[in-house]
Amino acid sequence: MAIILxxxxxxxxxxxxxxxxxxxxxxxxxxPGIAVILVGDDPASxxxxxxxxxxxxxxxxxxxxxxxxxxxxxxxxxxxxEKLNQDDSIHAILIQLPLPAQIDATTVTNAIDPKKDVDGFxxxxxxxxxxxxxxxxxxxxxxxxxxxxxxxxKIDLSGKDVVVVGRSVLVGRPVAALMINQDAxxxxxxxxxxxxxxxxxxxxxxxxxxxxxxxxxxNDLKEGAVVIDVxxxxxxxxxxxxxxxxxxxxxVASAITPVPGGVGPMTIATLMQQTVELxxxxxxxxK
Amino acid sequence: MAIILxxxxxxxxxxxxxxxxxxxxxxxxxxPGIAVILVGDDPASxxxxxxxxxxxxxxxxxxxxxxxxxxxxxxxxxxxxEKLNQDDSIHAILIQLPLPAQIDATTVTNAIDPKKDVDGFxxxxxxxxxxxxxxxxxxxxxxxxxxxxxxxxKIDLSGKDVVVVGRSVLVGRPVAALMINQDAxxxxxxxxxxxxxxxxxxxxxxxxxxxxxxxxxxNDLKEGAVVIDVxxxxxxxxxxxxxxxxxxxxxVASAITPVPGGVGPMTIATLMQQTVELxxxxxxxxK
Numbered sequence: 001m002a003i004i005l006x007x008x009x010x011x012x013x014x015x016x017x018x019x020x021x022x023x024x025x026x027x028x029x030x031x032p033g034i035a036v037i038l039v040g041d042d043p044a045s046x047x048x049x050x051x052x053x054x055x056x057x058x059x060x061x062x063x064x065x066x067x068x069x070x071x072x073x074x075x076x077x078x079x080x081x082e083k084l085n086q087d088d089s090i091h092a093i094l095i096q097l098p099l100p101a102q103i104d105a106t107t108v109t110n111a112i113d114p115k116k117d118v119d120g121f122x123x124x125x126x127x128x129x130x131x132x133x134x135x136x137x138x139x140x141x142x143x144x145x146x147x148x149x150x151x152x153x154k155i156d157l158s159g160k161d162v163v164v165v166g167r168s169v170l171v172g173r174p175v176a177a178l179m180i181n182q183d184a185x186x187x188x189x190x191x192x193x194x195x196x197x198x199x200x201x202x203x204x205x206x207x208x209x210x211x212x213x214x215x216x217x218x219n220d221l222k223e224g225a226v227v228i229d230v231x232x233x234x235x236x237x238x239x240x241x242x243x244x245x246x247x248x249x250x251x252v253a254s255a256i257t258p259v260p261g262g263v264g265p266m267t268i269a270t271l272m273q274q275t276v277e278l279x280x281x282x283x284x285x286x287k
Numbered sequence: 288m289a290i291i292l293x294x295x296x297x298x299x300x301x302x303x304x305x306x307x308x309x310x311x312x313x314x315x316x317x318x319p320g321i322a323v324i325l326v327g328d329d330p331a332s333x334x335x336x337x338x339x340x341x342x343x344x345x346x347x348x349x350x351x352x353x354x355x356x357x358x359x360x361x362x363x364x365x366x367x368x369e370k371l372n373q374d375d376s377i378h379a380i381l382i383q384l385p386l387p388a389q390i391d392a393t394t395v396t397n398a399i400d401p402k403k404d405v406d407g408f409x410x411x412x413x414x415x416x417x418x419x420x421x422x423x424x425x426x427x428x429x430x431x432x433x434x435x436x437x438x439x440x441k442i443d444l445s446g447k448d449v450v451v452v453g454r455s456v457l458v459g460r461p462v463a464a465l466m467i468n469q470d471a472x473x474x475x476x477x478x479x480x481x482x483x484x485x486x487x488x489x490x491x492x493x494x495x496x497x498x499x500x501x502x503x504x505x506n507d508l509k510e511g512a513v514v515i516d517v518x519x520x521x522x523x524x525x526x527x528x529x530x531x532x533x534x535x536x537x538x539v540a541s542a543i544t545p546v547p548g549g550v551g552p553m554t555i556a557t558l559m560q561q562t563v564e565l566x567x568x569x570x571x572x573x574k
Binding site: 192 | 393418
């Protein structure tokens, strides 16, 4: 039976450290501040942004939420981003996705000052990551959270054969880059990959981020594989399941993240952690 | 016996088209212009920059070469880059690598206006590529040249299993990104990958860019694989060889680039092609 990679517990430890660090910075006169831009009234986005706001306040940070109606123009959002770029009390800016059709996510994301781009989605930060640049820069929170949980459980990447299923800019690509940068041999695959399940059986470590419930089962894994399940799918019964069939996979894997309680809690904990890091780096002038 | 992927011939075709396009732009009052910054007196760099200069002039472009002694400071290079960024007659800026120790290649590369970054090495352009952004932006010339030669020979990437051996920012990473963006299943490996040769045997298409002469032989390939050899290594006998043993590999592969005459000529042809594209995009405001 696999070790359960406890994201909830790890996130709690990260949050504890974030709170201490936030208090320390506040005592130095630099309270970490995060601003979230929310457009429209998508119920899931409203829940996510409310949770982020509560968590930030709870950890001792400044948090502001800028709400816009779904009819807002792209220029209005760009103006708001520019104001927040100039606001010294804000170290982290996040634009909640998805956005309505009249707003181009790439354009508004790239308008965020790269030093405040807490989601790490802007081209320049993605390029630094993919180019394995030295120095401090923000990285997408879910991938960064995955690396934290692997480090927490002392799972080394160097020389490992990794398969990442899912090519998104939010998860698949940056987690592949992070692992390449740690000298893993990484295959970036998608649900349309030929013989996907022959490929996944070769992986020492597999990351699945497709949004397809139960895509990967125990039969598709190498004995002893480490399984990172990024999927969060709600079944007809209302129950959450991942992209991996936990029951069969946990009999073959050596370690596995559960859903819920695995990668999910790490994402928001990493967002908070990275807000504090951005505040710290702003003092140190990026060092 | 494999088809020989004729880089020299393909490069000649590209150059012909580049010359026509350069003349067309010049007739419109926008002669494409490239500036090369050369630091120190490395003999190989001197030959490369001279070849680039001659080729650019030969194709009807403006070409300027800015030479600096190896003792030059980073600030002097940054000043020169800024001048060239402001110079409307220059559409492409290239800093010849390697640079002396007192100059940080990442810093000076990132100082180039991304719209003039003809090598595509700056973080923002690397990020656009890795994020598969729409629109026009420069891409590293060797990887882009590899894609051109594959297209020339109607070798489709979609759904193919690709192995890239070599994780450099100049070749391995961007070529992997280009192929991911065309829906290939790409594994980015290095010479330290476990069981590298078991891995290379799974590839429909293999790109080798390691600088290790004859690293891959016919025994390491799948029957019918397409082989792209980026290596240029000079043997003790003065003969050039690639990272692939051509003789044995060409008996197993369905298609293969020779060394010399394969990827090499595509790099400089792509540099010229991209200079003209940057000039064209500057007129169209990036469209």
